[in-house]
Amino acid sequence: MKPVDVVVVGAGPVGMTLACELARHGVGFRLIDRVLRPFDGSRGKTLQPRTLELMDDLGVIARILARGEWTPAIRVHQPGGETAIEHLFGGRLPTSDTPYPRPFTIAQNLTEEILRGRLTELGGRVEYGVELEGLEQTDEGVVLTLSAPTGQELQRASYVVGCDGGRSTLRGLLGVPFEGDTDETRRLYVADVRLSGLDRTSWHSFRGRGGMLNLAPLATTDLFQCQAAVPPQAPDQPTLPLLQSIINERTGCDDIRLLDMAWGTAWRLNVRLAARYRVGRAFLAGDAGHVHSPAGAQGLNTGVQDAYNLGWKIAGALRGAPTALLDSYEAERRPIAAWMLGMTSALEAQSFEMKGLPTGRDDSMLQLNLAYRGGVLAREQRAAPGYVVAGDRIPDATGLIWNGTPARLFDVLRGPRPTVLAFGDRWGEALAALRAHFPEPQLALVQVSPNGEVVDAEGHLRASLQITGAPLLVIRPDKYLGLATDRADAAEVEAYLRSLIG
Numbered sequence: 001m002k003p004v005d006v007v008v009v010g011a012g013p014v015g016m017t018l019a020c021e022l023a024r025h026g027v028g029f030r031l032i033d034r035v036l037r038p039f040d041g042s043r044g045k046t047l048q049p050r051t052l053e054l055m056d057d058l059g060v061i062a063r064i065l066a067r068g069e070w071t072p073a074i075r076v077h078q079p080g081g082e083t084a085i086e087h088l089f090g091g092r093l094p095t096s097d098t099p100y101p102r103p104f105t106i107a108q109n110l111t112e113e114i115l116r117g118r119l120t121e122l123g124g125r126v127e128y129g130v131e132l133e134g135l136e137q138t139d140e141g142v143v144l145t146l147s148a149p150t151g152q153e154l155q156r157a158s159y160v161v162g163c164d165g166g167r168s169t170l171r172g173l174l175g176v177p178f179e180g181d182t183d184e185t186r187r188l189y190v191a192d193v194r195l196s197g198l199d200r201t202s203w204h205s206f207r208g209r210g211g212m213l214n215l216a217p218l219a220t221t222d223l224f225q226c227q228a229a230v231p232p233q234a235p236d237q238p239t240l241p242l243l244q245s246i247i248n249e250r251t252g253c254d255d256i257r258l259l260d261m262a263w264g265t266a267w268r269l270n271v272r273l274a275a276r277y278r279v280g281r282a283f284l285a286g287d288a289g290h291v292h293s294p295a296g297a298q299g300l301n302t303g304v305q306d307a308y309n310l311g312w313k314i315a316g317a318l319r320g321a322p323t324a325l326l327d328s329y330e331a332e333r334r335p336i337a338a339w340m341l342g343m344t345s346a347l348e349a350q351s352f353e354m355k356g357l358p359t360g361r362d363d364s365m366l367q368l369n370l371a372y373r374g375g376v377l378a379r380e381q382r383a384a385p386g387y388v389v390a391g392d393r394i395p396d397a398t399g400l401i402w403n404g405t406p407a408r409l410f411d412v413l414r415g416p417r418p419t420v421l422a423f424g425d426r427w428g429e430a431l432a433a434l435r436a437h438f439p440e441p442q443l444a445l446v447q448v449s450p451n452g453e454v455v456d457a458e459g460h461l462r463a464s465l466q467i468t469g470a471p472l473l474v475i476r477p478d479k480y481l482g483l484a485t486d487r488a489d490a491a492e493v494e495a496y497l498r499s500l501i502g
């Protein structure tokens, strides 16, 4: 086979996000998956606000919002059907700096369908029925053994990324330990069911005899996702009669009738973190790097953010950026996964043991304030930085005029390249020098001033970034603040940009 830049193994949400990113950067790739057709179940049904921002950048936010709903209240029922209380899953109202402020519910298969559609628009596709079986690595690249419907093939590539799920083949081939525990006593049925006798205006939680039971309507479908603690001796595969008896027992009434089951599985508590995310030219992302409880709805979200972090770095390395850029992937993403494992385990225990209902969602759980402060790519050089410092997520800001048209900051930043935001009129020479070194579309150069490309007409941009004075900011392709400086030193900014995009 002709060598390619990257082989992405696994076309779940993480592999497809990565493939979209690589396509946007013009990187050549193959995206393979051993299954013959896409997965068809609701599994990871909650998108966190930071993931919605990623989907906005990728150009699919309208499609996502059209296929799901803002996560409704969860109604906790007393045994017998009497309503106890409704809780909201945290979050807040939209503001200028946070357009998507609350968790959003959409079945994972619909999210995947939307990503697949975007990938097609970007010129990519999934090769189904192609499985990774072997790996050899040299300093120059990798040679992969793939089994395809046409037989075995060898594929050379500069890099390989394992987005191949919790049982990752690539992780095994690399010999990377998957450290942590599996608790066989904590099992949960998860099934997509059609039923009668329950309204679709809220999630329903029954916390009576026999363990927890949640029934969550999946908007834009006629399905509910059923989650039920598995009784001790029950089999791993749920059946309709078994789920019906669990529902009758735990609701204490018989007016909810199951009509059919579109998909069902049993999940067991498995909390593990890969000891490394990178071995030479091979990387792990998504569930291949971290698995944990679904409580708190972090898994898919953390995985797609891994892909968002890694895609532009691989593109930069292929253009000649220093290897420290690739090292920063594990340095930035693994600590976040380690934190997430602890946080979701605590929620899991609370929810499984029915010690209250953990519905509070702070900005970490919404993934809005997970940041890379103090990391290798974070250069904070201002004398008086505000609340948002190098390494932080870039918030949105409304009320801008961008080349004469009303816009918000996310419109200005949208796309796979870094953006230089230069506040005030003193950066003319530096911007001209940068323009000569990095022509469009490698870099977006934006002067924010009454005479610039962007006018902060209502002051929201300065307020949301807490800008004082007239700094220059370099915003990374994944929309984190990279460099923040007061010094009008184009050479320094150029060197920083070279370290990002080669």
Ligand SMILES: Cc1cc2nc3c(=O)[nH]c(=O)nc-3n(C[C@H](O)[C@H](O)[C@H](O)COP(=O)(O)OP(=O)(O)OC[C@H]3O[C@@H](n4cnc5c(N)ncnc54)[C@H](O)[C@@H]3O)c2cc1C
Pocket (backbone or CB within 6 Å): 009, 010, 011, 012, 013, 014, 015, 032, 033, 034, 035, 039, 043, 044, 045, 046, 047, 108, 130, 131, 132, 133, 163, 164, 165, 166, 168, 169, 170, 190, 267, 285, 286, 287, 288, 294, 296, 297, 298, 299, 300, 301, 302, 303
């Ligand atoms: C019951 C349940 C509820 C969940 N709820 C949530 C939630 O609310 N929010 C949330 O964020 N997450 C949730 N998750 C987690 C979420 O589903 C996963 O985190 C997500 O699917 C991980 O995506 P991924 O792309 O890393 O892996 P996967 O979706 O597992 O995709 C991996 C792909 O790799 C392919 N593959 C494997 N091996 C090979 C090979 N050797 N060669 C080629 N292809 C291969 C597989 O066929 C598969 O398609 C839930 C999970 C479960 C089970």
